Amino acid sequence: MSQDKIEIARKFIQAIPHARALSMDVVAIGEGEATIRMPYDPRLIGDPETGVIHGGAVSTLMDTCGGAAAMSHPSLPSTTATLDLRIDYMRGATPGQAITAHAVCYHVTRSVAFVRATAFDDDRERPVATATGAFTVGN
Amino acid sequence: MARPAPEPVQKVKQRRDAALRALAQSVPYIQFLGIAFERRGDELTAVLTYDDKLIGNPFLPAIHGGVTAAFLEVTAIMALSWQRVWDQMESGALDVAMLEAGKLPRTPKTIDFTVDYLRTGLPRDAYARASVTRAGRRYASVQAEAWQDNRARPFAHATAHFLVPRDD
Numbered sequence A: 001m002s003q004d005k006i007e008i009a010r011k012f013i014q015a016i017p018h019a020r021a022l023s024m025d026v027v028a029i030g031e032g033e034a035t036i037r038m039p040y041d042p043r044l045i046g047d048p049e050t051g052v053i054h055g056g057a058v059s060t061l062m063d064t065c066g067g068a069a070a071m072s073h074p075s076l077p078s079t080t081a082t083l084d085l086r087i088d089y090m091r092g093a094t095p096g097q098a099i100t101a102h103a104v105c106y107h108v109t110r111s112v113a114f115v116r117a118t119a120f121d122d123d124r125e126r127p128v129a130t131a132t133g134a135f136t137v138g139n
Numbered sequence B: 001m002a003r004p005a006p007e008p009v010q011k012v013k014q015r016r017d018a019a020l021r022a023l024a025q026s027v028p029y030i031q032f033l034g035i036a037f038e039r040r041g042d043e044l045t046a047v048l049t050y051d052d053k054l055i056g057n058p059f060l061p062a063i064h065g066g067v068t069a070a071f072l073e074v075t076a077i078m079a080l081s082w083q084r085v086w087d088q089m090e091s092g093a094l095d096v097a098m099l100e101a102g103k104l105p106r107t108p109k110t111i112d113f114t115v116d117y118l119r120t121g122l123p124r125d126a127y128a129r130a131s132v133t134r135a136g137r138r139y140a141s142v143q144a145e146a147w148q149d150n151r152a153r154p155f156a157h158a159t160a161h162f163l164v165p166r167d168d
Helices: A003-014 A017-021 A055-071 B009-025 B028-033 B065-090 B096-100
Strands: A025-030 A033-038 A045-047 A079-089 A099-108 A112-120 A129-138 B035-040 B043-048 B055-057 B109-117 B126-135 B139-147 B156-163
Touching: A003 A017, A003 A025, A003 A055, A017 B055, A025 A055, A033 A055, A045 A055, A045 B028, A055 A079, A055 A099, A055 A112, A055 A129, A055 B028, A055 B065, A055 B109, A079 B065, A099 A129, B009 B028, B009 B035, B009 B065, B009 B096, B028 B065, B035 B065, B043 B065, B055 B065, B065 B109, B065 B126, B065 B139, B065 B156
Parallel strands: none
Antiparallel strands: A025 A033, A033 A099, A079 A129, A079 B109, A099 A112, A112 A129, B035 B043, B043 B126, B109 B156, B126 B139, B139 B156
């Protein structure tokens, strides 16, 4: 994967105010796949008793990563918006650890991009959450 | 048979508002997004006050789809927690002073969450309400809907399942 491509995608993600607010960073991107990392942040805690990050922040990471995967598909859509997103939560992310999402855009039609995503913390064996989504495709 | 005199209205309101405040203020992420809750009786409306940091598409501009999902999830969780707190509070089983002191009920855990995006989220305030479709002993099913200018034209709705914490 070219370093230029990652740099362009990184700038693109950093131009999204809410992605910046969550300190998201592009780890890898290209050919309909994207990996984005979101560091642990106490402001994102959803369960004050345990310090576990709110599901909403995980959804935001999944949505951003899914959109990035769709945009990086070889068919090169010029715009994309989420139609629907389903997230399954396997477990709470371990407090203090970053969450990394990996999304694959596995099929694109003239109008729709279909995406699957998985989120992990430091434990790569047990996913924190998985997601499936449909995104609009503009040309 | 003589009934006990009803509680003064201010006392009732104060108790309910204090419980709601304690629930909402305990969650950092609710504060981070800038969500507040308005109450009419036991009905809650969540209000997401617009802020530039909520933008997901700076060119349109539009609210981030993740923010919309998060707003609906926060609303759904609060509806579920509030329903449980309300019942316990009104029956006298729950002391609101304990809530205020930080002794809060455990948070429901999201099992799955599905959001449909119906329209672009515009750069202005948004509102949401949730209804608990089924609250069992272990699982709960909740629906939520968000709108902006026009109540009849929601911009997103969601269906979610939660694992309900056991009271022990």
